[in-house]
Amino acid sequence: MSTSIDGDSPSMRPGPEDDGAGDDYDAGYDLEGNRVGDRDDDLGPEDSGAVWLHEEIQRRIAAGRRASKGRHSRHEVASSTTSISYVPRHSTATPGPGALPPEPVSTPARGLPRVPAAWSSPDPTTRIPPVRPTAGPGATPDARPAAEGPAPRVEGHRRTMLAGGVAKVPVDDQGAPPPYRSGDLHGVRKARLDAVPIVPGDPDAPDPDPHESMDSRRVRVVLSERRGGARPVRTVVDVQEGTGVGELLRSNLIGAQLAVALRFAVGTALALGALPVLFAVFPEIGRTELLGLRVPWLLLGLLVYPFLVLVGLWHTRTAERVEQNFADHVQD
Amino acid sequence: MPVMSIEAISALVAMALVAIASAVIGSLGVRVARSTSDFLVASRTVGPTANAGAISGEYLSAASFLGIAGLILRDGVDALWYPVGFTAGYLALVLFVAAPLRRSGAYTVPDFAEARLRSRTLRKICTVFVAVIGWLYLLPQLQGAGLTLTTVTGLPSWVGMVASAVVVVATVVLGGMRSITFVQAFQYWLKLTAVVVPATIAVIFFVSDARTFNREAPPQFPERTTVDVRTDVTLQVEESVLVIYDGIPVSWEPGSYVVAAGSRLEFGGGAKVPVVAGAPVEDADWLVPYAGDREGGLLGTYSLIIALFLGTMGLPHVLVRFYTNPDGRAARRTAVIVLAMLGVFYVAVTLVGALSRLYNPQLLVSGDTDAAVLLLPAAVLGSGWAGALLGALVAAGAWAAFLSTSSGLIVSIAGVLSTDVLRSGKVRDFRLAAVIAGAAPLALSLTVTRLDFSEAVGLVFAVAASTFCPLLVLGIWWRGLTDRGAIAGVLVGGLLSAGAVALALTGRVGDGTLAVLLYRPALVTVPAAFLVMAVVSSLTRKRRPADTEQVMLRMHAPERLGLSRDRLAERLRSAGR
Structure with missing residues (x-):
């Protein structure tokens, strides 16, 4: 991920699902960061063991590398990668690809689940809150074999999910849902749930209760949550709870930010810190005039301030880009 | 100096107006804040520009307003490192602290220490150092108020110190500073005006004059x-x-x-002009760096740069301000705008200081170089009404500089004292703490000899850089930090630097390298604090808090991931709307 510092923000989502550009929230930088909830490979990496984790890391690194090449080069590649790892898991739960019309590219209303207009006969079961069920450690062991099955087309698969609204896979749970959730996360999840109306009487709709939704771990809801924003995506859970991928992402973020900060600090320190020595070693600098001013006065009295402002601006931009990359990786 | 001349009266009136205007703006702001149901959340909506104005207003103290020009007048180009360091400190803040600190949710250093390292002991130690740093920083502010009053009215300086301490404590106690953001922002623009206008006028006079700095001779008195x-x-x-x-x-x-x-x-x-010992005598020497065997030299310069560059992030009243930003991004942007605002101000101050050498050389005789800004208007425009008006403006600016920094400092010291020492959130205790916070430095300022403002402030920065800078930087960026390591590092850095400051304040420090390091201890104490902190933390590896990873993630992850509690509250609010 650190390779993508200088690139554009990565977006590893399938291309046709791109949202409209108008739905960013306040900051305006997360047009690409709002792909929440429809990427299967965000599912807990820990539940499939070390091999899966390794694949996941490789894939993310590869995606990050691709992302640094530029906005246009990466969509197709990224989407194909995603498709392969994405689809088969659902193939255990869904009838199959290609049965329904293509998924409309829509811009759903903010915060509300909505059935896309182009989709005929909206089934009430689709009106599902965008619960993103989260799996704790040790969950969904059945995902593993599915992940290696043949890969149907992504669209078809999604459509299926749309039609079903919820694809609920029975999870042969080994015990209760993971008990530990940090307070933060819990709060955030609850917040999202509260914010979304739930259609009563929908038998398949997951209960907003977090425990309940944890039980129906395989629930996927694709509608409506195209929003970015503060949403605890699966990967966010990873990142926060110290799972393998989360650990990698997190140390990458802090490492990248530290590298950026140090680079700017060392550069500035060298530029400014060299001046006293230069002045002392070459006294003639102090007698040279430039633009009618002695060079030390010109440098220290005037030019140093725009220099500092520019360094600050440049760093702010760089650091924000690192953050965006991180958020995109996590939310995708 | 005649008592109560026209200049004196107009300056006094101007200073009174500043105090009244601040109180009025403050009380209006309080009303606004009270009408908002949630004061805290409302205060988090301060945008980068407004907040940057407030930070600059609070940060530009008497040392910046009066002291830097005085140092430039006396020491020449070498003194330019002071404003450069004061400004560059905000760059360090942007690079290492601003956004993560805002995201941590902590709003004072003791709070940050406890949130990150889960140690009450560390919190108490940090509280002590907040008080020490705040009091040491208040010292030159009070003395600056005394000097201002003495310069413009001829009254003895203790009158100014006592009067100003009373004014500031009263303002804080009566709650006029609660809407501190508006007041501080107003005071920034007042200070900027009060420096830019005389600087511009002086430059105009200088350009129309045929005078030059480049002479192999001491400055001359322009008149009797x-x-x-x-x-x-x-x-x-x-x-x-x-x-x-x-x-x-x-x-x-x-x-x-x-x-x-x-x-x-x-x-x-x-x-x-005879010149006070230790300063360059001839104008030509004054123009070039390190001419002759000037006090400190390279060693002092580097130690000063380290102290100022790293000390800014440890100032208690500065950190509080970043908490009022809506998010980490805004905190970074705020700091960048502060860089620009400080830059504009310091360019003007530099001009005033340099031109004072032509127009106010008598300050080189009396040693009261800190009065340069105050006396420039009269020296340039004469003692007519124009000079009196400009002098009043400058006096008002100095008073604003003093008021804003002191009230910010007293608010943060009193806040820490009332929560961590008096241990209650009652308003009455906060008021008591404010009185204590003002009385201690007043007593100190009446007894110790006055250092040059910027020198005194430099000492404070050295203490801040040796204690809170390592704590913040390592706490934000290194997961290996432990409470034991932090305590050891803060104590070593703090005791070394504070000891050096105490020795320097006695005024009985000789010459040589040791004296330079006593006056400017950061070169030794900052690396020592970092080193101790890192080594002890490595030795006590097992004491790392269990939630280090979560805390660090929250500090570094952008708000849109929804990891921070504040962000959650905002989003809930907007969802409910």
Whole structure:
């Protein structure tokens, strides 16, 4: 991920699902960061063991590398990668690809689940809150074999999910849902749930209760949550709870930010810190005039301030880009 | 100086107006805040520009407003490192602290220490250092108020110190500073005006003059001048000069002379100016860096740069301000805007300081170089109404500088004292704490000799850089930090630097490398604090808090991931709307 510092923000989502550009929230930088909830490979990496984790890391690194090449080069590649790892898991739960019309590219209303207009006969079961069920450690062991099955087309698969609204896979749970959730996360999840109306009487709709939704771990809801924003995506859970991928992402973020900060600090320190020595070693600098001013006065009295402002601006931009990359990786 | 001249009265009126305007803006702001149901959340919506104005207003103290120009007048180009360091400190803040600190949710250093390392002991130690740093920083502010009052009215300086301490504590106690953001922002623009206007006028006069700095001679008195010496000074004379010493004409041959406090010296127009010991005498030396064997030299410069660059992030009243930003991004942007605002201000201050050497050379005799900004208007425009008006503006600016920094400091010290020492959130205890916070430095300021403002502030920055800078930087960026390591590092850095400051304040420090390091201890104490912190933390590896990873993630992850509690509250609110 650190390779993508200088690139554009990565977006590893399938291309046709791109949202409209108008739905960013306040900051305006997360047009690409709002792909929440429809990427299967965000599912807990820990539940499939070390091999899966390794694949996941490789894939993310590869995606990050691709992302640094530029906005246009990466969509197709990224989407194909995603498709392969994405689809088969659902193939255990869904009838199959290609049965329904293509998924409309829509811009759903903010915060509300909505059935896309182009989709005929909206089934009430689709009106599902965008619960993103989260799996704790040790969950969904059945995902593993599915992940290696043949890969149907992504669209078809999604459509299926749309039609079903919820694809609920029975999870042969080994015990209760993971008990530990940090307070933060819990709060955030609850917040999202509260914010979304739930259609009563929908038998398949997951209960907003977090425990309940944890039980129906395989629930996927694709509608409506195209929003970015503060949403605890699966990967966010990873990142926060110290799972393998989360650990990698997190140390990458802090490492990248530290590298950026140090680079700017060392550069500035060298530029400014060299001046006293230069002045002392070459006294003639102090007698040279430039633009009618002695060079030390010109440098220290005037030019140093725009220099500092520019360094600050440049760093702010760089650091924000690192953050965006991180958020995109996590939310995708 | 005549008591209660027109200048004096107009300056007093201007200072009173500043105090009243601040109180009015403050009370209006309080009303606004109270009408908002949630004061805290409302205060988090301060945008980068407004917040940057408030930070700059709070940060530009008497040391910046008066002290830097005085140092430039005396020491020349070497003194430019002070404003550069004061400004560059905000760059360090942008690079290492601003956004993560805002995201951590902590709003004071003790709070941050406890949130990150889960140690009550560390929190208490940090509380002590907040008070120490705040009091040391208040010291030059009070003395600056005293000097301002003495310079413009001729009253003894203790009157100014006591009066100003009372004004500031009263303002804080009566709650007028609660809407501190508006007041501080107003005071920034007032201060900027009060420096830019005289600087511009002086530059215009300078350009129309044929004078130059580049002369192999001491500065000259532009006209017949009387100098009142208020503290003992040692003067260096390079060319023989005629002086009327307490009414008796004498001729000073080249050499150095000790003039006792209370003496009155008179010089004729065009006479060469004797200069206080330790400062460059000739203009040509003053123009170039490290001319002659100037005090400190390279070692002092580097130690100063380290102290100022790293000390800004440890100032208690600065950190609080970043909490009022809506998010980490805004915190970074705020700091960048602060960089620009400080830059504009310091360019003007530099001009004032340099031109004072032409227009106010008598300050080099009395040693009261800190009064340069205050006296420039009269020196340039004469003692007519224009000079009086401009002088009043400058006095108002100095008063604003003093008020804003002092009230910010007293608010943060009192906040820490009332929550961590008095241990109750009651308003009555906060008021008591505010009185304590103001009384301690007042007592100190009445007893210790006055250092140059910027020198004194430099010492404070050294303490901040040796204690809170390592704590913040390592706490934010290194997961290996432990409470034991932090405590050890803060204590080592704090005791070393505070000890050096105490020694320096006694004024009995000789010359040589050791003296330079006592005056400017950061070069030694900052690396020592970092080193101790890292080594002890490595030795106590097992004491790392269990939630280190979560806390660090929250500090670094952008808000849109929804990891921070504040963000959650905002989003809930917007969802409910």
